Amino acid sequence: MSQSLHLFTPSSSRTLNFSAFPTHTYSGGGSSSKLSFPRSSNSGFPVTLTSNLSIRASSVSDLDSSLSSAQALVSDNGAGAGFVVSPSKGGVSDLSSIEVDAVTEAELKENGFRSTRRTKLICTIGPATCGFEQLEALAVGGMNVARLNMCHGTREWHKMVIDRVRRLNEEKGFAVAIMMDTEGSEIHMGDLGGASSAKAEDGEIWTFSVRAFDSTLPEHTIIVNYDGFAEDVKVGDELLVDGGMVRFEVIEKIGPDVKCRCTDPGLLLPRANLTFWRNGSLVRERNAMLPTISSKDWLDIDFGIAEAVDFIAISFVKSAEVINHLKSYIAARSRDSDIAVVAKIESIDSLKNLEEIILASDGAMVARGDLGAQIPLEQVPSAQQRIVQLCRQLNKPVIVASQLLESMIEYPTPTRAEVADVSEAVRQRADALMLSGESAMGQYPEKALTVLRSVSLRIERWWREQKRHEATLLPPIGASFSENISEEICSSAAKMANNLEVDALFVYTKTGHMASLLSRCRPDCPIFAFTTTPSVRRRLNLQWGLIPFRLSFSDDMESNLNKTFSLLKARNLIKSGDLVIAVSDMLQSIQVMNVP
Template sequence: MSRRTKIIITLGPATEAEETIGQLIDLGTNVFRLNMSHAKHEWAREMARRVRRAAAERAKHVAVLFDLTGPSIRTGDLDKPYELKIGDMVEFRKSTAAPSIPLTTTVNYDGLMDDVAEGRTLVVDNGTMLMEIKVRYDDRIICEVKTAGKMGSRRHINLPGTRLNLPALTEKDRSDLALAVECDADYIAGSFVRDAAHVRELREAVEALEGGAQIVSKIEDQEAIRNIDAIIQSTDVIMVARGDLGTEVDFEELPILQRRLVKRCHELGKRVIVATQLLESMIQNPTPTRAEVTDVANAAYEEADALMLSGETSVGLHPLRCVEALVKISNRIERTGGLGFGQCVLLRDERQKAARAAVTLVDSLPDARLIVLTRRGVMANHTAMLRPRTNGFYAFTPKDRVCRQLALTRNIEAFKLPFASTIDETIQRAIETLRQADLVKTGTPLVIVSDILSDHFAANSILLHHA
């Protein structure tokens, strides 16, 4: 039984060598993420080249995801970190304002003072420190430290429950976006997506550059949760980004939110990634904690399309062992079944209903395989969202990009196949490809579903065939 849950890893100093990238592909990595919050352009360009070369050497379809920084709020540079005690007063000011107290830093968002209110909570460094906004001026705010800690340079700031008037894309994002299109990125992730208009703005920017990347919307704050249905419907993929999201909500709410988001993505037919701190202890340690094993198992049990590693593989000491851990845990939990959210998909058109019929048929036949013929990947994604139980689920498409983009879709193995002039010949080519790969044997039941038009095969058609 092949692994169904896909794996996304973040490249960094620990994994940038081409040999290591090849090893990560061999171990089961499906998507490589380039975090533009930390990446220089030339480095990102070279990493994209290395991923493509390593994948081509192995005849694997592997995707590249550029993750934009987004409109994040960060503190300024400090000569040395502040050691903050409970009760200390800290100043956050515009870059043009002069310091007024000893513990002071700038912020990169001049509109902060207009958006916040006295008495609200300010969170620094992904929840490391909590502060209360005591005084607000036109050019600065003064906050009281509520939890002690160390505050260094360029630390991230969250403001739970506060509506921030940040742009969807910064100038840096637009520069990074142009690089992503130049590198033929398969996916581009928008950070701090707050509504459907942000998704549309990112998609229009990609299309204006004539890029073919699909859009990943990162859910990171309460406003995104309030607008979640519209965001899901306007995007290609949702990422449950538990780092920032976990600072925006009470921590006991996070598991409930994760499950709710995964289920809603199933219902509305969109792919979903679970990300952040899945194996955080493995940045230092060679084995995961038991809690981390359970966390990964839960995400696989929820039947998320993909699990994503960040620091574990970008700067961690054991990146290969991290991928091995995800593979082992996912394989094991998948043998027990899943939550069955695929039964909750809302079928809105004939294509989705045809996909449901195909999945019902293949699941009813012992040892049957499911084949999807697709030009753009749409039917393949619709079918995958219904979570077929078959151990063999294959998509055939004439386009390399579609093969790579299906690397993020749960359970699918994609093959590039030029479509013949007749559907019969296309089917025979597909079956021969599977035979050569030793994936089907003579007599294996094959359920073939397609939304392509031909003389003998209508759109949204299902065919039962035997290899």
């Protein structure tokens, strides 16, 4: 049984507003079995799906006789160059293999389609996890993306980690993506003279200094990376380390040294962020003048481009301008320019300019650590909710980060409150959750990852059991008629998948765009995303519900499906009778079928 809906559109680059296009006519053959197609509230696009029949959704201009039928059949989906398959590249020999990551394959075999994890997991790599076996253990435990924080370690160290992740992918069949996170030029402490941490006790006097010490650091001394520090602070200011994990009060300024009394004791970690507060407000004049991307960051970015990392996350983004600048810098320097830029939302300015920043970026991170140092803590949860929702609406992957399982840095089990926090992020349908210190320098990195995995699975299942198809209004976002059609196809396919309780959605996508449009709908079933390039496959690893496969395919959907079915069946990933809905960005169509 196979039922399909094909939308025939010209592949022109006209920009048409889909919703403002009322004159569609629909022609169909005389089949008797008709299935009513869910009507989208914002499209004005009533479609009838008819058994074994292709339906033409044609506009007046589509009927333009100058268009040959061949032209009308293929759409480039507004994604740039049309999808051209040369017979040699897309031929049968290339279709003989399919790549899926080893863990997903095991998970699919063990639990079947429905119970695969939808929420993606990111681990910050540090001294606790940089060994090959440790990285492998994280990959086995479900790490989708490895994050490298350029605040710490040398470029050589980061290169070593990147090489190990790549080796893991090559030798063991994982598809772990790499995210580089810039240091940014905010004020922070230096290294603690080699110590991994230092304890500040209540009432102790510590010196914050901008001096360069060539010998060992005197006791109770902290280096500050910003030369204007001693000038800028005032006696009486409150100094917050890591957004308030440790607090000091400024009591005296002596040249480049600032004497402070500890008012809230705690653990100081190397290169921790520093903010200072005066009369209850954050002093941010100086931060506003510092560049978002420092000269050191640019060198790190060059390094990231040379190493072809998959994502570059930019710290302390203030506006869309810096994102646009970086994106054109990357495009000019990297051959296929498929490094995605993630905006870290962790400042007051980034909240003010949230929409333009997210629109300009390829994704966003709710960086709650520094965000909580800039806005009152009780405002962080609503900011998180707003960022997650906006990203979903604008179709950008979103990461919830920092302190998810902070106590697991030291203890093997999380607090109940931490589990509730992770659950809330999963319930909000964030694309990804991130471990920071828990995996970088904690004592239980693998256990922390296991907690993220099991909580994600449980909450996702609970959500499906409750049948809570949340009524998040997903506004149209495409800039062209063709893009709008893709959106309609994906939201209809996702709705059908939920209503018909299909086992999986299949999407054949060259750029990954159609896959992300399906992910955005957060359907009940998993989404098998077939893509031709390894880098697109790795990037899709960040997005909710996508199981990315690398597969060579042609523009003939019938043959793609047959090949995919036989390859997946041969690996016991699907079985005869499974119900599947397939969409593709070569041919704008929806097909519903049982696996033969």
